[in-house]
Amino acid sequence: MRRFWFYLGLIGRYLGLFVTVGVLASAALALVPDVRAPGPFMDRWQENLRVFLLFDYFAIDPNRGFSVWDVLLAASWRTGTLLLGALAFSLGPALILSLRIEQSRNPRISRVTAQVLRSLSNLPVLIWAILFMLVAFQFAGIVPVFSQIREGAGAAVAAAVILPILALVLGDGALGSTLDRFQARARDIGRSETMLAVRARGLRQGRFLVRSMVPDVVDEAASKATLFLSGAIVIEVIFEWQGLGWRIWQALGSVKDYPVILGCVTVVMALVLGAHLLRDVLRAAALPHLR
Structure with missing residues (x-):
């Protein structure tokens, strides 16, 4: 039981860090005015949060002809x-x-x-x-x-x-x-x-x-x-x-495709935090005194 709570706390810590960084990234992108979302900062931030928290990347964008998920899958x-x-x-x-x-x-x-x-x-x-x-x-x-x-x-x-x-x-x-x-x-x-x-x-x-x-x-x-x-x-x-890096660079250029930027940042965060979570889990399994 102690081992279960240790691993659960470990996953919760990384999940909390993932959400925190995602919320901050959503706010940072909302600071930049977008012609497709010309409203105030809070409206843009709420839209970015909806995309991030609900992982709303599957809808087909008529301006692109494909979904953000297609871009993320190929780039990942x-x-x-x-x-x-x-x-x-x-x-x-x-x-x-x-x-x-x-x-x-x-x-x-x-x-x-x-x-x-x-x-x-x-x-x-x-x-x-x-x-x-x-x-x-x-x-x-x-x-x-x-x-x-x-x-x-x-x-x-x-x-x-x-x-x-x-x-x-x-x-x-x-x-x-x-x-x-x-x-x-x-x-x-x-x-x-x-x-x-x-x-x-x-x-x-x-x-x-x-x-x-x-x-x-x-x-x-x-x-x-x-x-x-x-x-x-x-x-x-x-x-x-x-x-993912190339996509971020392109999206930051003349296109200003903020959903793609947010999606790429989300995937990069998941890769980095996932690698560190796997490291901590394997170290705890190999070295029981760390638990």
Whole structure:
């Protein structure tokens, strides 16, 4: 019963935060006059709240010819693909290198590789995105934008998928901070009394290391999900990757499509808070003393 109330309180806390941020976002959008809703601030805020709280995105808008939900569904899977790819390219290599450095008798190559990746990740996301765009066009004649996935073939499709993910992973120190955390954690585990006992018994050290680092991997994934979603706006605009960030950018432009903006903000909030909720649930399950 105590566990039930703990998880219920955890879900309630994140749900309350989700609603609070949504109400504030609705108010912020209501501050901007809209030609389709020229009334006073309170009327626009009430309309935004109705859309947010009732999730009223399914109605077909005669001005668009489709519903906001259609836009959100298409944009969400594109941003989700970008996010999952970035998490895989970030957490996977960092975990493998950290384990090899800790377990190998001569980890020189792994250490050098980690140091090179750490140095490369010091550049901002914007710089990496522009560099990848220029290199792909200059040396391969490819413009790695999202439309290549539908119309291109072979190298063009691979470049349009991989280069945005690499720019997101390498930018803003994301990969470097993950490497630092995983290496420090693997070092601590490797020098712990439990690991000494594992070595003394001749058991497999790798399995114990991986199992002990699961909470750290989950925690890092939730933290990096927030960072990657922030950087995804830059990536999606430059590579025309028509996800949530690109939709927000377009809606803030000449179109001023506030229902789409509110919908995209709602989905981004759900992704971020959902990742952190999943992290807290898994950590509580793996570490009972946190409950």
